Amino acid sequence: MFEKEKLTIESKIRAYLQTEGIKNASLEFRQIPFSGEWGMAVPLFPIAASEARSGKKVIVPQRAQALAEGIIASLGDSLGGFSHAEAVNGYLNLYFSTADYARRVVDTVLDQGSEFGKNPDRDETVMVEYSQPNTHKAFHVGHLRNVILGGSICRILEFAGYDVIRANYLGDIGLHVIKWMWNYLKNHPGEEPGEDHTHWMNQIYAEADRLFQEPENEAEVRELYARWNQRDPEILALWKKTRQWSLEGFNQIYSQLDESFDRIYFESEVEDPGAHLVEQLIQQGLAKDERPEGPVFIDLDEIVGTQDEYRVLVVLRSDGSSLYATKDIPLAIQKFNEYDLAKSIYVIDVRQSLYMKQIFKTMALLGYEWADRLYHLAYELVNLPGNVTMASREGTVVLFDDLVREATQRARAIVEQKNPELSEEIKDEIAEAVALGALKYTMLSRDNTKVVTFDWDAALDFNGQAAPYIQYAHVRAGSILRKAGEFSPPAVDFPGDLEKAEVDLIELMTRLPAEVLRAAAEYRPLVIANLAFELAKAFNDFYNTCQVLNTDPDVRAYRLRLVAAAQQVIASSLGLLGIRAPSVM
RNA sequence: GCCCCUGUAGCUCAAAUGGACAGAGCACUGGACUUCUAAUCCAACGGUUACAGGUUCGAAUCCUGUCAGGGGUGCCA
16 A cells, blocks of 8 residues: 555665665565554664674664664655654654545545455466365364365455365265165154254264164165165165255355355265276376285385385275275366366365375376465364364264354344344344354464364353454444444545544554455465454444544544444455454344 | 474463564453443553573574474375
8 A cells, every 4th residue: 555655765765775885685664563653664683684794893783773863864854755754773663644644544445445455366266175074974163163264265365366266075975874874764764854954964873873883783784885886776866865965954054154165076976086096096006006905005105205204195995995085186186177276275174184295295296287286274173172072973072053053042142132122133143143253253263273172151252352342343333334324424634643543443454455465375364363353452442532423523524434444344354254244233 | 203283371362474562352350331332441460482402683483402282194084
């Protein structure tokens, strides 16, 4: 937003440094930490230090300070858009005219609206594969982190200018599916799912898993597996029907989470291509075939010439049945056959890091030039207190629908208390927005590499650094505009003596564009989560210290602009997290 | 054994990628609703950034080592 001023002043600084015998200095602009007014800072330590390194006899801090002072002296009155400058602690601080800066930021935000902070189109397509649930099974809080993270990453990448393809890869075959069908045929023939598909599917699965422990049941399941392998039409039909139930269940969840997918892949579709590919690998001499005594595997360390780095990748079991790797290799190829991808991202938990590395290396060995465009976005697990990993088979899970139901009920009770006059329908909407927002924010506001310990109290705490706090700031802003009867107040000048709360709020708004780029580059929604909270905090501070409606007409005029702009930026940052921004709550 | 991740306030987490006094939220204590919604705000409290060295003008951040926790490591997904 201030590139022009930056460039002008930069060339002037360089000119001065030339006279000091310093050429090609690397100038760095950063934020001035504390501000009653604001501007940019240029640290001169790096320059002084490089002088010292090149043999000149200088004391770095003093020299840095002297340079900053020298620059100011040389600039004189020609500050090129800045209002004044200071030399402090070896930093050159350049300040903007408060009135100009404020007006410029607010005008820009309101002109661009929901486009503010959005990067121009890059003409690059990125695929993000996430969620990847197994059909016929539960959807628990562990799965939730993946969907929420993947969904937010997609939104951020889009905002950063990429074309994004949301891909899902469903585990629709395997022992778990056979077990499910066995239990269904034996104990629940003809039954149909109720309202909540996933919950019902999971009950049958959990029961099947329990019964599977009995040897005679296991034998029956194996029999069914054999029929499946022979493509028994009756079993195939049942599989298709029940799989569809699962998909419908997942879609209920996705739509509740405001998630949707552009491309769905099924494990069942890549199993056969995978088997053929394995044969090729063997023929090419890349894979070793030890069947029937051993499996088919690629000795990556041996091929690459490393030790204990890539280990070996088993691509087919000794009995000829398929593994993850059997299918992931053809799937990677299929993705690039279908799309021209600048990047293919896999949102998968950190335990599969080595496996992902093996797959990527294998693609490189196969000669695909796009192998270096594969990226594993690893995230840590959601554990229960006491570091207990959620696992359906252990029964240590918090199910998605249980959590959402509880959270929504609590949110609903608060809406009831705050806004009893609202219609039931609106109350429900708000409760859902708040409940889901809170869950999403909890997942997104910690770094991908950090384990989330799921705690009911923390997940259901709507106070403090949480989504409802941010949503509430958005609501308050909307409320002011509604009462003013002006949702897009006309442009006006800003005064030079703004309150600190106003300055801080404006300052945070300017950070959105850069933070979007950083979040996209690092695949870290946390960056946006932090900004959203800080914006809300600054807005609440402003709300508390600055009257908008009941004040001088001049003040009211520019503050209405400020409120509208703040509301926009808060809404945008919530949007990037996939969190709804209600207008009442 | 080897590899990866983590260790910051009582608890849960940040820290603009090496910069100005390490910041928030919970919890605890004391204040603020006749005023644009108190799902809010203000104040107070709370730190040898696991430990020991090193690199440099400057380190939570980079390097080495140690300790603690978690994960991975040829036919689980």
